[in-house]
Amino acid sequence: MKNQKKINFILNGERISTSFKPGESALDIIRERLGITAVKQGCEGEGCGACTLIVDDRAVYSCMMPSFRLNGRRVETAENIPITGDKNHIQKNFMDNWAFQCGYCTPGFVNAIESMIREARDKAEINTNFNGNLDDFVKDGLNGHICRCTGYLPIIESAKKSIKDSLKLQDESSNNQDNMDASDEREDVIP
Numbered sequence: 001m002k003n004q005k006k007i008n009f010i011l012n013g014e015r016i017s018t019s020f021k022p023g024e025s026a027l028d029i030i031r032e033r034l035g036i037t038a039v040k041q042g043c044e045g046e047g048c049g050a051c052t053l054i055v056d057d058r059a060v061y062s063c064m065m066p067s068f069r070l071n072g073r074r075v076e077t078a079e080n081i082p083i084t085g086d087k088n089h090i091q092k093n094f095m096d097n098w099a100f101q102c103g104y105c106t107p108g109f110v111n112a113i114e115s116m117i118r119e120a121r122d123k124a125e126i127n128t129n130f131n132g133n134l135d136d137f138v139k140d141g142l143n144g145h146i147c148r149c150t151g152y153l154p155i156i157e158s159a160k161k162s163i164k165d166s167l168k169l170q171d172e173s174s175n176n177q178d179n180m181d182a183s184d185e186r187e188d189v190i191p
């Protein structure tokens with residue numbers, strides 16, 4: 001079709017090849033063309049966070065991202081963040097803390113928190129830029145996300161719990177690795 005060009009990208013682990021028209025945003029492509037409804041349309045002006053996607057591990061406002069920039073990227077929506085049995089439990093923490101009512105803003109928050117967990121994996125971001133203060137790290141990461149129903153405290157508590165769980169698991173796995181390394185060393189000196 002005239003004026004349409006192709007883009008190829010990975011969406012929630014699946015290869016997508018689709019066309020786009022000049023002026024279409026990533027939000028138009030993902031929500032309207034591909035029908036992924038966890039990506040919400042809110043202000044369409046970089047002010048509410050409802051449209052947040054994870055692109056190459058970073059949270060991005062899809063309403064402000066031109067569609068052609070999806071080409072070659074790895075894109076995730078909240079549908080791709082596991083609900084149970086996974087280390088992060090973001091959605092479970094939202095449920096435990098009553099951190100949503102209508103739920104319209106929730107997928108955007110979940111994506112923002114997941115991208116913060118990925119950034120915070122080695123604690124360097126929190127320690128270097130926020131003096132180790134998790135509260136400040138969370139507030140900074142959720143800045144630009146609006147919830148009209150719930151209030152922010154339960155959302156912040158859910159984010160903190162999710163990040164702490166993730167860092168704890170990371171510590172446990174690095175301790176296990178240290179123990180395994182130590183036992184390897186011991187084996188080396190056993191005659």
Ligand code: FES
Pocket residue numbers: 040041042043044045046047048049050051052061062063064
């Ligand atoms: S719809 Fe994109 S930031 Fe509000």
Ligand code: FES
Pocket residue numbers: 099100101102103104105106146147148149150
């Ligand atoms: S739960 Fe309704 S806008 Fe946040």
